[in-house]
Amino acid sequence: MNCASVIRRVSSYIDGDLEATIVEEIELHLKTCRDCTILVQQTRLTVRLYYDSDLVDYPVEVQARLHETLRRKICKDPN
Numbered sequence: 400m401n402c403a404s405v406i407r408r409v410s411s412y413i414d415g416d417l418e419a420t421i422v423e424e425i426e427l428h429l430k431t432c433r434d435c436t437i438l439v440q441q442t443r444l445t446v447r448l449y450y451d452s453d454l455v456d457y458p459v460e461v462q463a464r465l466h467e468t469l470r471r472k473i474c475k476d477p478n
Contacts, residue, residue, distance in 0.1 A: 400424040403473055405435045409442050 405425055411417050412425050429436045457465075 400428040402428075402432060402435055405429070405432070406438065406473055409439060413439065413443055413446065 405412075405428055408417060408421065408425065412422065417425070429439060
């Protein structure tokens with residue numbers, strides 16, 4: 400398991416929607432990767448904070464920029 404794999408699966412991991420073997424691989428990676436550990440912790444916190452919030456409908460341009468930024472980040476990560 401590498402950082403890019405964890406990033407792609409972070410939502411499913413937090414939601415408990417992954418097979419046990421994948422969860423084990425992620426948890427093994429988290430023991431040695433501070434960046435991914437922080438990502439998981441911050442994602443969990445964000446979900447908790449906004450769980451009951453009203454949905455915000457962002458303009459299509461903002462959504463496209465956000466998605467492109469995330470794609471670039473994932474592709475740039477050497478892990």
